[in-house]
Amino acid sequence: MDAARAMPAASGALAQGKNLDDLRRNNLGSALALIHARRSLSRADLxxxxxxxxxxxxxxxxxLEARDLVVVGEARDTKRIGRPSLEISTSDRHxxxxxxxxxxxxxxxxxxxGGRVLREVRFEHERPPTAREVVNVVTALVAxxxxxxxxxxxxxxxxVAVPGLVSAADxxxxxxxxxxxxxxxxTAMISDALGVPAWAANDASCGVVAEVLFGAGVGSGNVAYLNGGASGIGGGIVAESRLLQGRGGFGGEIGHxxxxxxxxxxxxxxxxCFEAEVTRDALLEIAGVGVENPHELEALLAQGYADRDDVRALVDLQIVHLGIALRTIVNLMNPEVVVLGGFLGILGQLGGERLERMLRAAALPGPAGQVRLERSQLGRVNLLIGAAELAFRPLLSDPTVVPLGTRRARLTDRP
Structure with missing residues (x-):
């Protein structure tokens, strides 16, 4: 995944086309990418x-409106001097x-x-699902x-956001x-089952793109994202506004x-390894939370951390290991923001200022003084939003893949 292609173009940085059709496509794509990233903005801002x-x-x-890609509404701020500027938002159609x-x-x-999750469904497994079982579940849920x-x-x-090594080639x-x-x-299995194009990437790589576009990394070109889930710990890194993938797409395995x-x-x-020493299962067990109710983990850990020595000891140990991993990331990548997602966000919350002090004491003074720790602002839908960016990328690059509607003549004349 190319994070730069998922992010809005900079002001004035429109691609040059070989002819007017290319220029039109580039302008449409740049405009749609800006509206997509901001979710809504005025025509004057655009x-x-x-x-x-x-x-x-x-x-x-x-x-774009004629293709049902955006919705144009009334001006949001009518107190400005002059003609009110229409508000443009992304459409839910596609x-x-x-x-x-x-x-x-x-x-x-x-x-x-616009990174808007309209519907979320969770299908629980009693054991690790095979790839075919996942495809069957997806097919049934979509139906x-x-x-x-x-x-x-x-x-x-x-x-598809996969907790593992995903080839960038196919x-x-x-x-x-x-x-x-x-x-x-x-991807081939999902595409065959649903009859639509499919893409896949590492889950944390999807997560960092989502945070840069819509979450805690907005406005930052150097972001590291750590995701803690049932399958361990994944990492995604955006450096100079581009996703770090490596030769085959396997880069960013911070969990190891x-x-x-x-x-x-x-x-x-x-x-x-980081993911062997810092695990969700250990936290679930000591907090007395079943895997079917991971959403209860934060509240029970916070209560146990205040009242129970065994909970405090385990959480403190995991925070120490998290701090060591953060030191490596900060020294190596010099990020502006490190975003903690999944159960790592809970550890970061419990660690608070102590975790930040540990990091600043252990990491080199230059990069340590330039980084801030943030919890994911997108929560549990972070990976879904990032996975969706994979499939939206072709549309954002060339909105003309969506045919014009029958309303074009009327809409072109809109003031």
Whole structure:
């Protein structure tokens, strides 16, 4: 996934086309990407951001509206001097099926542009699901949601956030150790089952793109995202506004950073990996939470941390290991923001200022003084939003893939 393509174009940085059709497509794509990232903005703000004249912007907006990609409403601020500027928002018409398979459950979302999750469904598993079982679950859930989708929504594709190594070349899962997947062609399987194009990427890579576009990383070009889930710990990194993927798309495996010499043997075969020492299962067990109710973990851990020595000892140990991993990330990547998602967000909340002091004492003074720790602002839908970006990318690059509607003549004349 190319994070730069998922982010809005900078002001005045419109791509040059070889002819007028190319220029038109580029302008439409740049405008839609800006509206998508901000979810809603005035036509005046869009004009300033793109550096084009008002009549050209009016024509672009009319074109996007005629394709049911945006909705134009009344001005939000009518107290300004001069003619009120119309408000432009992304439409719910075109949606993506976003999927996050995990050890304990497969979560599916219907996601519209603007990172808006219209519907979320969780299907629980009694054991790690096979790739085929996940595809079957997705197929059944989509079929069950058809009455809601109806004629009001059009599925443009599917995106899958996988807790494992995903090939950038074809979206196949090279290895998802906790799911016991090896060389699974998940995108081809999902595409065949749903009859729409499908894409896949590592879950934390999806997560960092979601946070940069819509969450705690907005406005930052150097962001590290750590996701703690049932399948361990994943990492996604955006450096200089581009997603760090590596040669084959396998970059960012922060969960396999060494945090304890001679520690617990990890599923990867090494000892003392971050995800082997900091686990959701240990926290669930000591808090007395069943895997079917992980949403109760934060409240029970907070209560136990205040009242029970055993809970405090385990949480403090995991916070120490989290701090070691953060030191490595900060020294290596010099991020502006490190976002903690999943159960790592809970640890960050409990660690509070103490975790920040640990980080600043252990990391080099330069990068340590430039980073801030944030909890994911998108919560549990973070990975669904990021997965949806995979499938929205072609549409954002070229909105003309969506045909014009019958309203174009009327809309072009809109003041």
């Amino acid at each position: 004009t300033r951001a793109m550096g084009l004249n008002r009549s050209t912007i009016a024509s672009i907006v009319a074109d 949606v993506v099926i976003a999927v996050n398979p995990e050890l304990d459950a497969t979560t599916l979302g219907i996601v519209a542009m 069950g949601l058809q009455p809601e989708l109806g004629q009001a929504h059009e599925i443009v594709g599917a995106g 979206g196949s899962v090279r290895l998802a150790a906790h799911l016991e997947w090896v060389d699974e062609p998940i 950073t060494l945090v304890r010499s001679g520690g617990t043997i990890c599923r990867c075969g090494a000892a003392g």
